[in-house]
Amino acid sequence: MRRRSTDKTQGRITARLKLKNSKKLKSVEIFNVLPSKLIDEMVDCTELETFQNNAIIYSEGSIGDKFYAIITGKVNIVKAGSAGFTKTLEAPDVFGEGALLKENYERTATITSSGKTTLLSLTREKFNELKKNNSNKLSLETIDETLEKNVAKYEKEDKTREAGKDENGGGGGGGFEV
Numbered sequence: 001m002r003r004r005s006t007d008k009t010q011g012r013i014t015a016r017l018k019l020k021n022s023k024k025l026k027s028v029e030i031f032n033v034l035p036s037k038l039i040d041e042m043v044d045c046t047e048l049e050t051f052q053n054n055a056i057i058y059s060e061g062s063i064g065d066k067f068y069a070i071i072t073g074k075v076n077i078v079k080a081g082s083a084g085f086t087k088t089l090e091a092p093d094v095f096g097e098g099a100l101l102k103e104n105y106e107r108t109a110t111i112t113s114s115g116k117t118t119l120l121s122l123t124r125e126k127f128n129e130l131k132k133n134n135s136n137k138l139s140l141e142t143i144d145e146t147l148e149k150n151v152a153k154y155e156k157e158d159k160t161r162e163a164g165k166d167e168n169g170g171g172g173g174g175g176f177e178v
Contacts, residue, residue: 050116053116065099067100073114
């Protein structure tokens with residue numbers, strides 16, 4: 001039993017080192033403005049999560065405290081209701097931004113994996129701990145601004161989609177803040 005725990009920990013360390021040394025995180029929107037040192041610190045605060053095909057990552061209406069970046073694979077986003085939609089995201093897309101910004105954030109869609117999918121997750125608690133470090137404050141405030149813009153854009157797209165369905169019973173694609 002102890003061996004498996006050690007192997008799992010070693011696997012996480014190896015995966016984090018690979019991420020730090022790759023250009024993959026620099027392709028993720030919120031990370032591309034950060035200095036390499038801060039990206040390394042953020043990676044140390046994240047978890048790598050792997051999901052098999054059709055696994056539920058989280059459900060619409062659940063309370064969220066994690067933000068996700070897709071490292072490999074794809075996810076499907078399904079929003080129920082009159083303004084509902086389905087959308088697929090893949091690396092280097094991100095989702096769940098609202099959870100970093102708001103405590104007790106209610107998820108606005110259900111996310112499932114499409115095939116084997118590896119995600120990098122960052123909790124609100126860890127993100128806030130990083131912001132307490134004065135040397136990180138300015139860079140992480142930039143991330144806050146980007147996340148807030150994304151959430152506002154998604155909310156606007158949801159309202160537009162909802163208004164379109166109200167007017168003609170139809171609707172189109174749109175945002176995916178979840």
